[in-house]
Amino acid sequence: MLKLYPQCIVCQINVRYRDLEKAKGLDTQARLHIMRGVLDVTQNFLDACLSGKGSCVPTELATKLFRYIKSALNNPDPYFEEKVQAHKEALKVYEAAKEVVFSEMGLRARLYRALQFSLVGNLLDMGVANYNPPKVEDVVKKAQAMQIHGSVDEALDLLLRSRSVAMILDNAGESVFDRLVADVLKASGARVYAVVKRGAFQNDVTIADAQFAMLSKSFDEVYDTGTDASSIFLSELGEKARALIKGCDVILSKGMANYEYITEVASILSKPIIYALVAKCLPVSIDTGIPLDEAGIRIYIP
Incomplete structure (x- = not known):
């Protein structure tokens, strides 16, 4: 926490x-x-x-x-234009990334590659001071070279045996690459749901701009949190999203803000949680044990 x-x-x-x-x-x-x-x-x-x-x-x-x-x-969504552009730029790379993912032999290898792309997408963040996101066109090369620290094998095992996955999304642009995880899991027979914000928080994907990421093409359904909070604040969470999280087999939480909050309420959720993020600041690096500016996975099992 x-x-x-x-x-x-x-x-x-x-x-x-x-x-x-x-x-x-x-x-x-x-x-x-x-x-x-x-x-x-x-x-x-x-x-x-x-x-x-x-x-x-x-x-x-x-x-x-x-x-x-x-x-x-007096602006309800100061980053709207940047978010739409981020989605559009990521979509230019999506099909090439999907081809790389599905060229892997075996479901486990495909899921690992999809997580690499999802985590490289987490680098596309404008919400951290003194941090410069990479160019979207560099994502494919960065994903293939990315090392993921932490509980990777355990996360793969957990996702592959789950029949219902709730994915708490983070940044615009990144959410396009999160689709790859859904693509792989759906091909295995799982149902995969996206949870996005209703109102704007920085450059995070919202229900208003989710259409530009074409999330519905990969996820079974897209839910909104019912709020503009930076994570799934339980005191504000809408009933539909709350029911989804309660009923799913596992939560896949993307990004630092979700890690910061969900670790506080993990025992209340009483659900297996996979935290997937890039540690873009020293406090998060210290708390997670993930090297600064590198990607990692932490797991909570109730």
Whole structure:
């Protein structure tokens, strides 16, 4: 369970400043006013955390801050255009990636290759300060060369014996490559469901832009969380997504934000969980044991 590190504060304030940099029509005074609001939200969160009266989970702060930014900018989805473009760029590579995956001999080898692509897709992230995502056209080469740290064999075993998989998606663009995991598992007879956000959180895929990733072509059904939270916050989760998660055999959780939150509630979910992510910051690297800027898998078994 990842708790707040001091560098989490710096990272999140930097990312929110980047939101302001890309916003149009704001003078210096307006930007300063909004940044003061960012600091106010952060201070309130820290006060509650340090006093023991509130959460100390980094992604819960991220959710509060991005909600504030959307309100301050009067923009419900500041990254919509970038997300649509990310989906389109990833789709240019999807068929070639699928060919690579299905050229592997045997279901297990195909699933491993699909996970490589899914994890390389996790590199396509604009929500971490001082982090530069790779170009989409480099994904195929990076995927084939990627080493996945952690409980890889156990994850493959768990996925291959599961008949119902709920995949909690993360970034736009990345979700196109997540389709490859669904493609392989569906070919084995499993049912695979995608869970995306209803409202916008940074560059994460939402139900509004999921059509541009053509998720329905690979997943049996696409559910939304019913909220714009950075993960499946149980206090906000919609009933349909809640029922899906309760009824599935295994949860496949993508990305750092989902790892940060779901590890907090794993015992409540009481479900096998596979965390698949790239450790893009030191706190997550320390907590997971995954080397910085590399991919890995962690497993929770109730």
